[in-house]
Amino acid sequence: MLTAGRDATPAQTPRSAHRIGSAAWATATPRGPSGRNELAASTRREEGPHVATNEQAAGDTHQPLEPALDAPEPDHEGPDLRSLVNPDVDPEDLLPNLEPVQLLDREGMFHEHDSYPLDLKGEDLRRLYRHMVVARRVDQEAINLQRQGQLGVYASCRGQEAAQVGSAYALADHDWIFPSYRELAAGITRGIDTAATLHLYRGTWLSDHDPHEFNFALMTIPIGTQTLHGVGFAMGARLDDNPIVALIYFGDGATSEGDTNEALNFAGVFQAPCVFYCQNNQYAISVPLSKQTHAPSIAHKGVGYGMPGRRLDGNDVLASYAVTKWAVERARAGDGPTLIEALTYRMEAHTTSDDATRYRAQEELEYWATFDPISRMETFLKRRDLWEDAFADDVAEQARQQAEHVRKQIYDAPHPDPLELFEHVYVEPPPHLQRQREQLRAELEAAEER
Ligand SMILES: Cc1ncc(C[n+]2csc(CCOP(=O)(O)OP(=O)(O)O)c2C)c(N)n1
Numbered sequence: 001m002l003t004a005g006r007d008a009t010p011a012q013t014p015r016s017a018h019r020i021g022s023a024a025w026a027t028a029t030p031r032g033p034s035g036r037n038e039l040a041a042s043t044r045r046e047e048g049p050h051v052a053t054n055e056q057a058a059g060d061t062h063q064p065l066e067p068a069l070d071a072p073e074p075d076h077e078g079p080d081l082r083s084l085v086n087p088d089v090d091p092e093d094l095l096p097n098l099e100p101v102q103l104l105d106r107e108g109m110f111h112e113h114d115s116y117p118l119d120l121k122g123e124d125l126r127r128l129y130r131h132m133v134v135a136r137r138v139d140q141e142a143i144n145l146q147r148q149g150q151l152g153v154y155a156s157c158r159g160q161e162a163a164q165v166g167s168a169y170a171l172a173d174h175d176w177i178f179p180s181y182r183e184l185a186a187g188i189t190r191g192i193d194t195a196a197t198l199h200l201y202r203g204t205w206l207s208d209h210d211p212h213e214f215n216f217a218l219m220t221i222p223i224g225t226q227t228l229h230g231v232g233f234a235m236g237a238r239l240d241d242n243p244i245v246a247l248i249y250f251g252d253g254a255t256s257e258g259d260t261n262e263a264l265n266f267a268g269v270f271q272a273p274c275v276f277y278c279q280n281n282q283y284a285i286s287v288p289l290s291k292q293t294h295a296p297s298i299a300h301k302g303v304g305y306g307m308p309g310r311r312l313d314g315n316d317v318l319a320s321y322a323v324t325k326w327a328v329e330r331a332r333a334g335d336g337p338t339l340i341e342a343l344t345y346r347m348e349a350h351t352t353s354d355d356a357t358r359y360r361a362q363e364e365l366e367y368w369a370t371f372d373p374i375s376r377m378e379t380f381l382k383r384r385d386l387w388e389d390a391f392a393d394d395v396a397e398q399a400r401q402q403a404e405h406v407r408k409q410i411y412d413a414p415h416p417d418p419l420e421l422f423e424h425v426y427v428e429p430p431p432h433l434q435r436q437r438e439q440l441r442a443e444l445e446a447a448e449e450r
Contacts, residue, residue, distance in 0.1 A: 089306055096299035100311040100343050103318040106371060108379025116322035122386050128169060128317050129377045130395050132161040135185035136374060137399035138194045141406050142184070142201070146352040150410050152203040159315070159347035161185045162373030163279050164249070166320025167342070170328055171247055176215045178230035178248045182279070183219065186249065190214045194402055195409030204416050223284075224250060224257035227276070231263045234274040234331075245331045246274040247324070253284020255301065256292050264339065268305035271336035275327040276307075278339070279314060281346035286359040302339035314344030315371040318380075345371070418444060 103113055112118075120128075139158050146154040157164060164185035168177060177186060187197045187209075196208035200219050211217050217233075220226040230248035237244035254260045255278065267274055278298050282289055295301050302309030310327070312319040320342060327338035345368035349356035381387040422429060422437040429437070 086306065091303055094303045094306070094308045096297065096302070096309040096311045096341070098297065098311065100313045100341075101319045101323050102313040102316050103322060104313075104316045104376055104380055106376065108376050108383060110318070110380060110383075113319075113322065116319070116326055118318055118322050119325075120318075120321070122384070124169070125377075125381060125384070126386055126391065128165055128321070129374070129381060130398065131165045131169075131185065131189045132317065132374050132377065133395050134194075134399045134402050135161045135165065135188050137403050138188070138406055139184055141403040142198055143348070143352060145198070145407065145410050146201070151198065151201040151352075153351050153353050154198075154201050155182045155351045156346070156348035157182050157184045159345050159368065159373070160279055160281060162317035162377070163277075163314040163320050163342040163344050165189050166317040166322075167247060167249075167275075167277050167324040167340075170321050170324035171245065172328075174215065174243075175245045175247060175328065176217065176230070176233060178217045178226040178233070178246055179219050180223070180226060180249055180251060180254070181219045181221055182251070183249050187214075187216060190216050192216060193409075195406045198406060198410060199413065202410070202413065222259075224254045224259035224263070226250070227254070227260045227263035230274055231267045231272050234267070234272040235270060238273055243332055244273070245328050246272075247277060247328070248274055249277050249279065251284060252278060252280040252282070252289050252292050252298060253287060254278070255298055256284075264301075264305040264307070264337075267337040268307050271334070273331040273334070274337045275324060275331055276337060276339045277324065278341045279344055280341050281314075281344050283346060283350065283356075283360065285350045285354060286356075288359075297341060299339060299341035305337075305339070307337045307339055309339045309341065311341045311343060313371075314342030315373040315376065317373055317377055 101113060101116055102111065103116070103118060104110055110118075136158060139156050142151060142154045143156060145151045160182065164183055165188075168186040168189035171177070177183070177190065179186060181200070184194065184197055188194060192209045192214050197219070199208040209216065209218075217226065217229060220229075227248050227250055230246040234244070234246040237246075248263070250260060264276060266272070267276070280289065280298055284292060292298075293301070297309070297311060299309030299311045308330075310323050312323045314320060323340060327340060330336065330338060347365065347368065378387070419437060419441060421440075422433055426433070
């Protein structure tokens with residue numbers, strides 16, 4: 001804070017304070033009923049911006065300071081400094097509750113929520129459970145395949161099944177998903193062949209599902225890129241009068257990226273029909289949430305972009321579904337985007353290349369294990385009489401078959417020619433890429449001769 005007028009010499013006073021020191025400051029200041037400059041008067045009494053005269057700004061330290069109160073009165077009203085950019089947007093409406101929305105507590109008890117009613121039938125509830133179980137089994141298989149050298153690397157979604165399955169289930173078929181690299185469970189909810197999703201981790205240059213068949217964009221490795229793709233897509237759909245909503249997944253780490261901030265701001269300004277779904281799994285590789293933001297929560301950031309922020313228990317599949325459904329309906333009705341923060345936890349390391357024991361404690365892991373989304377849903381289904389042994393056996397068998405399918409597909413997948421890496425990027429490859437291609441070709445030939 002600058003110190004008030006009288007003791008500050010021009011040499012101590014920042015340039016900006018001089019600029020606002022005289023008529024300009026007085027012009028932009030609210031006036032009281034008497035027409036007097038109320039704010040300037042109060043800054044004289046309390047600590048506030050330094051109000052220097054032009055003479056003082058010019059360096060004449062002998063001149064007594066003239067307070068802005070005595071500056072010539074402009075003959076027109078200045079702007080109201082308290083005015084909002086969008087007076088029809090009430091910040092209170094955008095603010096999230098710090099208490100996350102939860103429909104299913106840790107003991108599997110259901111609690112109705114007035115703002116987020118649950119409109120699911122028994123078959124839907126069972127399907128949510130089924131997707132989560134299959135995702136967890138395939139996820140484990142992917143880790144095994146990486147350990148066997150069949151995948152180059154893998155980023156597990158264990159612990160995040162509820163966040164992904166619940167939110168993806170809230171979409172209509174014609175809506176689109178823009179994932180990062182961790183959304184195996186969302187892909188399963190969309191009906192994508194799990195083996196196709198995993199090809200990305202074989203180090204091939206292509207993912208292996210048709211985005212247009214499943215309305216599920218290809219997985220994105222650069223952090224935050226998909227947020228821009230999703231917003232652009234949503235805007236395009238709106239211009240086409242197509243009632244598509246884009247659901248965009250990203251992590252807490254992605255909120256520190258320029259791309260994500262640009263996407264959020266653009267979506268807010270143009271009220272794009274999209275839902276930003278942040279899976280706050282507490283870490284960006286080894287960087288904890290406290291190093292990503294000084295905001296009270298990630299959901300609170302929505303206010304700055306002019307969109308509501310909402311927090312939910314990310315290990316509660318029903319809360320994830322109900323809040324996302326609400327946000328999707330808002331977007332479809334033309335009421336603009338929402339920023340959802342799902343509080344969850346990444347149970348495995350960041351990827352199979354990471355040693356999570358170096359930056360987080362075993363007790364933390366054990367604590368979060370007590371929030372397990374699958375066992376919570378199992379208890380709930382039992383309480384609701386939606387559980388029979390035959391159902392449980394069927395789900396377990398489907399999960400086993402999926403794991404076997406993935407294993408077989410990945411084992412049998414052809415090894416692509418490494419030189420394909422350079423294809424399909426440019427019509428005319430630039431010289432540096434041509435040189436790299438030649439270098440790789442020579443190395444491959446030399447390796448074959450050995
Ligand atoms: C633009 C960019 N910068 C850095 C990286 C390296 N990187 C890979 S994952 C990751 C952390 C991402 O954390 P978060 O967004 O929280 O997602 P999570 O992995 O936890 O799901 C980083 C920095 C990258 N892939 N892309």
